[in-house]
Amino acid sequence: MGDQLCIVGGRPLDGRLKIHGAKNAVLPMMAATLLVEGECVLRDCPHLIDVENMRSILQYIGCGCSWRGDSLLIDGSEAS
Secondary structure, three states, rough: OOOOOOOOOOOOOOOOOOOOOOOOHHHHHHHHHHHHHEEEEOOOOOHHHHHHHHHHHHOOOOOOEEEEEEEEEEEEEOOO
């Protein structure tokens, strides 16, 4: 028996909800870009200090990293 959510009311639910990327998912993906030749695009990345710190580390070892809106572009081809 799982959890239930019971909605009581006279109107049906309608709408959209955008789910933003999670730091705990993005950080391992950022590290995994080191295993790929060429550019990786991580979409809907949160602009958090942990993500910025990881971006700085990747840049320090030679990766190209840049933001394009909420997407993070990482090229690990030149990483040492």
